[in-house]
Structure formats: C-alpha cells, structure tokens
Amino acid sequence: MIKKNLKIFVLFSVLCALYCIFGIYLNRHGAELKLRWLFWNLFLAVLPMALALLTYALVSWRKHWGLISLSLAAGWLLFLPNSCYMITDLIHLESSGLIGHNGTYLMNLKGWVEIIYLGAGIFLAVLVGLFSTSLIHQSLRIRKYPLLNLCWIGIISLLCGYGVYIGRFLRLNSWDILHPRSLMKILLANIDRFTILFSCFIAAFFFFAYLLFDRIHVLDHSLGRPAEPDLQDSAMDASIQSEKKFSA
Numbered sequence: 001m002i003k004k005n006l007k008i009f010v011l012f013s014v015l016c017a018l019y020c021i022f023g024i025y026l027n028r029h030g031a032e033l034k035l036r037w038l039f040w041n042l043f044l045a046v047l048p049m050a051l052a053l054l055t056y057a058l059v060s061w062r063k064h065w066g067l068i069s070l071s072l073a074a075g076w077l078l079f080l081p082n083s084c085y086m087i088t089d090l091i092h093l094e095s096s097g098l099i100g101h102n103g104t105y106l107m108n109l110k111g112w113v114e115i116i117y118l119g120a121g122i123f124l125a126v127l128v129g130l131f132s133t134s135l136i137h138q139s140l141r142i143r144k145y146p147l148l149n150l151c152w153i154g155i156i157s158l159l160c161g162y163g164v165y166i167g168r169f170l171r172l173n174s175w176d177i178l179h180p181r182s183l184m185k186i187l188l189a190n191i192d193r194f195t196i197l198f199s200c201f202i203a204a205f206f207f208f209a210y211l212l213f214d215r216i217h218v219l220d221h222s223l224g225r226p227a228e229p230d231l232q233d234s235a236m237d238a239s240i241q242s243e244k245k246f247s248a
Helices: 002-028 035-062 067-079 081-095 109-140 146-169 174-178 180-188 193-224 231-247
Strands: none
Touching (some): 002 035, 002 109, 035 067, 035 109, 067 109, 081 109, 081 193, 109 146, 109 193, 146 193
C-alpha cells in the first residue's frame, strides 16, 4: 500500500507540474491567465499532500504515532483548507467577458480558456486534498469503527469549510496561527449566520466528495489484492491429497 500511495503522490505531482507548464504556454500564446495567484494557491493545495505522505510513511514505519508524526499531521490539517479554497477562485471569472449586455454568451476564446483552465486547477486541487485526507485516514486505522470513522470525516470537513471562510473573507493565512491571540480576536469577532452556513456548505461538499473518493480508493485497493483461497476449497484439496497418499 505504501508503494501504491507513493505512485499516486508522484502522479499528482507530475500533473500539477504539467498544469503549470501548460498555463505558461497558454499565456505565451495570447491567453491572459492570472498565473501568479493561481500557482500560489495550487502550491498551498499540494503542500498538505506532502505533509500527509510524510505522516503516513512515518506511522507505517514506526507502527505508532509520535511527536513528529503528530506535528506533521497538524501541519497537514492547517493547510488542508487550501485544497477547497481554490473553488472560491471562480469569483475571478467575472472579468472574463463571457456574457454580453443582453445576456448572450460571447465567443471570447480567451475567456473560455480561462474558465476551463481554472476549472481544471480546481479539480486537481480538490483531488489532491482528498488524497492527502485519505493518507491521514489510513494512518489512523479507524475504518473498523463506522461511527468514529464518520465523526472524524465530519470534523475534518467542518474545519476545512471554516478554513476556506477564514481565507476568503477574513483574508487570513495558515501561518497566522503563529499569532494566536490576535487570531482568536478576529475569529470571535466574525461569527455570524453567513459564517456558519458557508462553512457548512463547503464542509458538506468535502464530506461527500471524500466519501466517494474513499470508496473508490478502498475498492481499487481490494481489487488489486491477490485472491485469497477459499477455506472449503483448501480443506477439500487437503483431503484429496491425503486420500491419494493413503491409496498409494
């Protein structure tokens, strides 16, 4: 399982690199993509995947959680909301010039390139976030406890949703946690109905997206395992072998 997760990590890393290279290529050939903030947000979305992989590898090697693995997992949780934060980058499409004054869609190639490229980046960032969550989930080994399993996913989703709100509307960053006193003042002063509803909406999206991703990931892992021999067939084969030896 470690090798398979490493392969997925390399695959996502290569896809992110190709995504950035393709964006630079498009801009050099006439596109007007806002690559600076897009690449930065994608980097912040990929960062928790690297932290999650380190956590997973360390826990798998030591067979238990320690101070280093807990610290890495805390860093993963701190940066995880960035994977869903890119969804809110859709607000930048208001200046893409795709809709005319009479409500008709315009044949503006630059605008359509921007929306498709941004959509691909959002999709990639969310997938990376789901995979990083799966790595931490595997490290916890709580799948045999269904209620605890759902509670953990729910809490992570809520924290992720609230993190997106903090980043988009309060304009705070993950490293602002280094100033806990001022951070808490800002957070407590900005709790209202919109905060709760927006955070829950993003959390619901991440919750159900992860359930689907986890189901596919687990199913793919189970299909990749070598088939275990059936107990009845093994017993029958053993009895046949013993009968052959007795008759001989």
